[in-house]
Amino acid sequence: MRDNIVITSAGIVSALGIGYKSNAEALKNGLSGLRQPQFLNTLHQDLLIGEVCLSNEDLADKLSISSTTVSYTRTGLLAMLAIEELLASLDIAALRKEKLAFINANTVGGMCSVEDMYLHFIADETQGDFVRYIDTLDCAASTKDVTTHFGLNPFTATISTACSSASNALIVGARMITQGLVDKAICGGCDALSRFTVNGFLSLKNVDREACKPFDEHRNGLNLGEGAAFLMLEKEADAIKRGTTILARFSGYNNTNDAYHPTAPSPDGAGALRAMTGALKKANLTTEAIGYINAHGTATINNDAAEGRAIEKLFGANVPFSSTKPFTGHTLAAAGAVEAIFSIMALNGNCIFPNLNYSTPMQELNIAPVTSLMTHQNIQHVLSNSFGFGGNNVSLIFSKA
Amino acid sequence: MMTPVYILSASAISPQNTFDGDGIYETLITSDNLKLFVKEPDYRSYINPVAIRRMSRLIKRGISCGMKALSDAGIKTPDAIITGTGLGSMTDTERFLKDMIALREEALNPTFFIQSTYNSVNGWISLQTQSTGYNQTYVNRGLSTEMSLLDAQLFLQETSEAATVLVGTFDEMTDDYFVVKNKIDYWKKESIPSNEILKHNDTPGTIGGEGAAFFVLANRATKAIAILKGIKMLQQPTSEIIAQEAIQLLQEHGVTWDEIDVVIMGNSGDSRFESLYSNALDCLSANTSLLAFKHLTGEYPTATSFAIWLSIQLFNNQRIPKNTLLQQGTATHYRNILILNHYPLNTASVLLLQEPA
Known part of the structure; x- marks a missing residue:
């Protein structure tokens, strides 16, 4: 069908690893990415969480970013690493000239950084490392990080509907393409673990301290995780014309x-x-x-x-x-x-x-x-x-x- | 280009008398501490009395503003609810964060966490109206209002049947938020009364503000009080880009500059952004009256929604509130209104509204 929306590229970072291949391998081999926190600075060190196995410094290194000069939070870094994989198969120069949308999704922005600096934020002091993180608390900060880092200038929007956020990003991207506002849309979401979120779910008393057991009679709550994943959406006819691989049709x-x-x-x-x-x-x-x-x-x-x-x-x-x-x-x-x-x-x-x-x-x-x-x-x-x-x-x- | 959509109702809670009381034609509420907080109405008639006790001010404000827009439009259950906010409930976010630090991650109150979720207002309105349709929340900095409206247009265009969307925006300022953003020069350093802020446009910074506004949008013209013709969202705006986009927007909708009766501008007395509007203003004829509004509301990410609400007051009353007028034009009937707004994080927008025939 002429107006079918298809997925032509993807990028993913999760506790299972960096990239499509390592995530697929872990899933096939039944290897869970849950572990106790190594980077999250929480007092709840016994919790099992789905933490991405790289420190902020290592994430920045992978992206060739000097972590001492820019104000990227872990949220932004995870998003950038997933986007890097998505873009790897594409002609970025050509993409810059196209009608492109970037629909990102996020729940707590750069809270992972802000929560460690907040007392400085609200104190009298006006100088310090914290200052460059002041505009990173909102969900759209990671959206800006991605477009800045890759030199893209797409139509951008950031969605926040809690746990369904990224799914909504895919819907909005598909509708924008269908209605002719853009030709392509990079859609997905990102979230880094933060003490704010972990303690939020703990206060709701729905966190399992052991590995979670979905659909089991003795299930006892969730494990939190972090990650970023994005998909490139475009019209099937455009993808066929380009001769690119089609990963799937986004049919409903x-x-x-x-x-x-x-x-x-x-x-x-x-x-x-x-x-x-x-x-x-x-x-x-x-x-x-x-x-x-x-x-x-x-x-x-x-x-x-x-x-x-x-x-x-x-x-x-x-x-x-x-x-x-x-x-x-x-x-x-x-x-x-x-x-x-x-x-x-x-x-x-x-x-x-x-x-x-x-x-x-x-x-x-x-x-x-x-x-x-x-x-x-x-x-x-x-x-x-x-x-x-x-x-x-x-x-x-x-x-x- | 998007198909125009119809606005059936509008409600606003702001630092002025916009929700209940005598409107903005008579009284001007001012402050002299660089902050404008909203005038909190009595929320009890809009919210479930049991639930209201635990709600923070932004949640109450958002729900009430949304319920009033629905009731003004005579609609019980909208087909979709789309909200936009730059900050969500700052009070709840700050409270949970500060408790978490002070109590060392123990014995925290989940209510603050739940209410800090950006889509909680949307969820509450869905619950109160039993609206099970499309439900979306944008946290899109200075373009949160615009993206919510654009999504409403997309939704309404997709269906051939008559449909309504409740679109709402809300943001709050807190004392902490003011302190934090002061460190990166959002606000004036010198003390200036809010009603004089626009005159002090030779220094950086403005005044902090807040507000909520909700609109019922439809894809049918019946009972429309305004038509939203089109929206342009701009990143890294310059005066040239704003003018170009305004020219294009007018062309797309077959409106000439001479036909623009009113321009509502988001200038805020901040020297860094004062020149953003100059190229667009050069296009205007003597017909156009020039209005400003940020001395009434202060600066906040979803301030554009106040300008839309103000446009609807002009359509309804065919009279300009004297406190908003910068320059009187010759037009005596207000049919086409252009909104030009910006937000400090490098975004701007252009909107075209029209009085229904």
């Missing part, structure tokens, strides 16, 4: 609101059901067409009950599903794009990644996640869920090109 999406509670999903899964049903409708697909569901599956009591019920109601026991959160932790604003890339890996590798740490079926469900790697599957379409605070629910569908 839906954003709806639960309208139930500020932080909890509707227990019957009505919101999740609405999101998935809408995405199928947009993609013009029936439930039978879906070969794999990459679930939101945070392993919180509420999410997995609601999402599990919705999956069972819509798909019965017919569609394999798993949550990849035990691999990466919950990367929040990046999660939608991280898992979009995992979905594309599943699609192109004809495989289904395991839902780690599952042992006991949930009482309220008659379905169970996939627990070991399944290969040689015939997967034509993958559905990926991301559900956030404020009742923001998004489902995306990726299809074989």
Whole structure:
């Protein structure tokens, strides 16, 4: 179809590693990236988190940035490293002349840096290293970091809808292309671990101190993670004309609101059901067409009950599903794009990644996640869920090109 | 080019009497400490009484402003809700952050964390209106208002059926925020009364401000109070770029400079940005009246939304509030309004609004 939106390039950084290949390898080998903090300066040193295995200095080195002269936060550095991979296969000079959008997503901006300097921010002192970080607290700081570092001048927007942020970035990019505002859109999200976020989720009492167990009867909360992931969206006709590789078709999406509670999903899964049903409708697909569901599956009591019920109601026991959160932790604003890339890996590798740490079926469900790697599957379409605070629910569908 | 969309209602909570009270035609509220805080209305009629007790000021302000816009448009449940904010709830962010440091990461109150989430106002309005449709939040610095409006246009254009979108913006200033941004010269160093800030345009800095504004947008003209013709969002703006984009915007919509009855400018008395508007202003004829508004609101990332609200007052009343007037033009009927605004982090925008036929 002339107006199909396709994905032609991707870049990813997560606890599983730097780049598409190392993330795919870890998923296939069932190697989780969760560990105790090595860089996050928290007092909760016993927590398992999905930390990216490079210090800020190493991240800056990889990007050939002198970390002493610029005010890039870890959030910005993670985003830049993912974008570097995405751009590697592209002609950047040509890209600078195109109608390009960069739709980024983020939850707490440069909080990872600001939280260590905040007392200086609000004290009387006016000189010091902290001054160059003063404009880094908001979500759009990393958006600016990326465009500055790569010398791009795209249309930019930054989304913040909690855990569904990056999924929303993909939707907005697709719509801007469809309606002719831009020809290409780099969409995704980034979040660095911060004490602010870790303590926020701890205060909500939905963090598991051990490795999370999505869709398990004895699940006890989520593990937080960090990362960045971005995808290049463009029209299928343009990609074919360029003769570039098409990773997947972005065939369906839906954003709806639960309208139930500020932080909890509707227990019957009505919101999740609405999101998935809408995405199928947009993609013009029936439930039978879906070969794999990459679930939101945070392993919180509420999410997995609601999402599990919705999956069972819509798909019965017919569609394999798993949550990849035990691999990466919950990367929040990046999660939608991280898992979009995992979905594309599943699609192109004809495989289904395991839902780690599952042992006991949930009482309220008659379905169970996939627990070991399944290969040689015939997967034509993958559905990926991301559900956030404020009742923001998004489902995306990726299809074989 | 985007298809124009129709504005059915507008509400604003600002440092002036814009929400309840006598509007901005009579009274001018001023300050002399370089900060303009909003005049907090009684929020109890707009919010669930149980929930309101734990809400911070920005959350209450956002929800109430949104509920009033919906009620003014006679709409219970919008088809989509799109919000934009530069800062979200600073009070909650600061509170959680300071508690976390002081209490050494123990015994923290989750309410502040939840409310610091940028889309929490949006979530609350969805809940109160049972709006299960499209739901989006932009944290896009000085272009948060503009991106929210553009997304509303995209949404409305995508559907052939009649649809409405609640678009809202909100930002708050806190004492801490003022201190922090003072270190990178956002504000004037000398004490100047807010109503005289525009005259002191020979030094850097301006006054801090805040506000919220909500609009109901539709893809049908029925009961429209204004038409949003188009938006241009600019990065690293110069006076030349702003003028070029304004020229292009007018051309796209078949409006000539002579037909511009009012220009509402975001000049703020900051010497660094004063020249941003000069090339565009050179295009104007004697027809056009020139208005400013940041001496009424102070500077904040979503200030453009106040200028849109002000435009709608002009369409409705066909009268210019005297406190906003910089230069009187010859036009006696206000049909086309051009908004030119900037934000200190290197962005600017141009918007064209029109009175409905």
